[in-house]
Amino acid sequence: MSSEVMLTPKGAATRARIVEAAADLVLARGVGGTSLNDIRAGTGTSKSQLFHYFPGGKSELVGAIAAFQSERVLRAQQPSLGELDSWAAWQGWRDAVLAHYGSQRHWGCPIGALATELIGNDPERAADVARHMDHWRGYLRAGLSRMRDAGLLRADADPDTLALSVFAALHGGLLLTQTMRSLKPLEAALDGALTTLRAAAATG
């Protein structure tokens, strides 16, 4: 992000518009399948304009897309995501996740797709995506920690491991929505994950 430029409010709005339109292109065809020429054509931007807003080129733009998609995906899970300290809240989060991904034109998760594609091609951007995913997973872990402290989970339950298992179920469910073109795997994955959490509930 060291190459990021200072922008006027109007410039920031233009940059945001480019990122949003480019995010859609990358979502449909992947980073590798989307050239800077495609992005210029799809966003109605000149070469010099694109260079002005993204002096670091495609990699910098991809980093901005990852941040944009991450912010959008996390916002769609709020307020549930920040309040995962009761069983009702987990159910609400499950419903919010299904509602968000079910309302998208595309299947799967833009963040998971970026993670998979960038890992071998752009380690720096892949690390950005990993950080976004850690931030996301942190909400799950924080909720589970609070539930354990409140006595809702067994004292020996490990919030970190449980959060990992829920987060994995979520992302695998999202991957399978792509291959199966159905929301059912995501539903099965989330319900399975909540069953796993319930198995760690304090009894009595």
Next chain:
Amino acid sequence: MSSEVMLTPKGAATRARIVEAAADLVLARGVGGTSLNDIRAGTGTSKSQLFHYFPGGKSELVGAIAAFQSERVLRAQQPSLGELDSWAAWQGWRDAVLAHYGSQRHWGCPIGALATELIGNDPERAADVARHMDHWRGYLRAGLSRMRDAGLLRADADPDTLALSVFAALHGGLLLTQTMRSLKPLEAALDGALTTLRAAAATG
């Protein structure tokens, strides 16, 4: 596969060698990041040789890579994968999956990565990958059906939904091994999935 050519045993061996070497290149850099020139250089194959074995070009080669990776990944899970009709067998499968992916030079799953990358770029090959994944998931479902029939799962347990939740956990765990560069998420995902199955166990 209609463009597939008839091959002598020697020709079949050469073709298999190309597929295996190309599979490694694609694993490291993705389909989009691997050109036919890269594949020629990486496999020591001439342009006409590559066209002889893969008259359908890169897409046909990618289809062969998907079949090769699928066969390899499924073989590594055998015999457990075909015998998932006891709790001990599920534990054995979990261990086999962890051992296989833990022994790879790369993180993540070649099949899941192909699924994500091909979905927007090559619908025909994406459908091939989806079929490989359905085949894989079918083993989980078949085992769970037999367990229900044998009274190990509750009569109202749905083998299809349970298989989906386990398969999602597996693929999400594999995705997170990539972003986190650790086997821990896969372990947490599989153990979470087995907890979900245990919650559907017949009691008494």
